[in-house]
Amino acid sequence: MTDAPEACAAPDPAEERGPLRRCVVTGAVQPKEGMIRFVVAPDATVVPDLEERLPGRGLWLTADRAALDKAVSKNIFSKAARRAVRAAPDLGERLERLLERRCLDQIGLARKAGQSVAGYEKVREALKTGRVGRGGAPGLLLEASDGSADQRGKIAALAPHLPIVDLFDSAAMAAALGRDHAVHAVMARGKLADGLARDAARLQGIRGFVAGAGPAGQG
Incomplete structure (x- = not known):
């Protein structure tokens, strides 16, 4: 294939x-x-x-x-x-890899376009001010799947209305964001965030998660 x-x-x-x-x-x-x-x-x-x-x-x-x-x-x-x-x-496994790559590529594109910020304090600041880097209002939260539950909860509490994508571990997020380490990030509202939200939801389904539970949902 x-x-x-x-x-x-x-x-x-x-x-x-x-x-x-x-x-x-x-x-x-x-x-x-x-x-x-x-x-x-x-x-x-x-x-x-x-x-x-x-x-x-x-x-x-x-x-x-x-x-x-x-x-x-x-x-x-x-x-x-x-x-x-x-x-x-192995069509399922191949599709899963393609969706993972699409999601991570979109995270990388948002970083290059100045439409995302990463790091606990920077994300907190973006959520409080309502502005993400060179982009506009926050549109999507990114949380590493292996991050601290306590810190993730504090970030989510600042923007309970934002969708959360937590399908990737900190190493994968860091690579996409061009950092040595990444647990928290936020993307500005727009085409990239919308595309990532859709692909993350599709990836969640292809990985076999129960709809409405866990990653790519509201917490």
Whole structure:
């Protein structure tokens, strides 16, 4: 499987119209923000299209590990595509790595754009003043999964309305933020924060977390 296939069949305009999509596993119709688009590459392999730009008929799946595993094991992608296609047995693991990379890349882009600050005191100051670096109002909190529960609680209490992404440990956060150590960070409201929030929620589902509990939620 390749992560970025070349040309596929022409898109189906009807299938891609509107904000709702039907999950090929559950049949549920829901907003595409909580779903993942797959397409069939020229070699008949199923590949994720996280940017939702690849040509071809989209095969939409709820961002849920159990649903993905069922799609692979029960050959549901072939039924949805109406032809024989191949889904790699480790598609879930590959998708998880792609989503992790997207999330960390967006954290890095926010740092380079001056739309984030890191460090306990800097984050506290940003939340109190309502301004993040060269960006605007705070839009998303980043907390290392292995950080102090006490300090995380104090930060969260300053902005109880902000979504929290805590899917990565301090080492991964530090690498994305260009620091030796990072436990707390905040991103300014905007496109990057919105994109990270969506990808983090999808990653949470593909990792197999229960919806509404733990990372990427409100605490």
